[in-house]
Amino acid sequence: MHLGEWMLLEGWTDDALAAKLGRDRTHINKLRHGVAEPSMKLAGVIVKLSCGQVAYADLRKGPKRLGQPSKTDRPFGAPFTPPADQD
Numbered sequence: 001m002h003l004g005e006w007m008l009l010e011g012w013t014d015d016a017l018a019a020k021l022g023r024d025r026t027h028i029n030k031l032r033h034g035v036a037e038p039s040m041k042l043a044g045v046i047v048k049l050s051c052g053q054v055a056y057a058d059l060r061k062g063p064k065r066l067g068q069p070s071k072t073d074r075p076f077g078a079p080f081t082p083p084a085d086q087d
Contacts, residue, residue, distance in 0.1 A: 003046065004032040006054045021045060031059070 001009075007017060014032065018025040021042065030036035038046065043059045 001050075001053050001055075002034075002058050003054050006050050007032060009053075010050075020049070 007013075014025045014028045018028045021028070023042070027036065031038055038059050043056055046054055046059060047056060
């Protein structure tokens with residue numbers, strides 16, 4: 001289950017979860033929308049808090065943005081190459 005789904009199911013707001021985790025609300029919002037990835041330590045805290053309903057894999061793999069590959073779609077350090085225009 002993704003973080004946003006779990007938050008909705010459990011009634012957590014960005015503000016409430018941020019206070020519980022000691023993080024900024026904007027950081028929680030970025031995690032919820034898959035824009036940012038948590039550190040392994042923070043991911044572990046979220047997995048424990050959710051009693052395993054949110055898994056590590058769900059936190060480390062956000063949705064693709066604007067058709068671009070995610071960080072995990074290319075080897076570490078490899079430059080981003082935009083897809084060729086298809087006519």
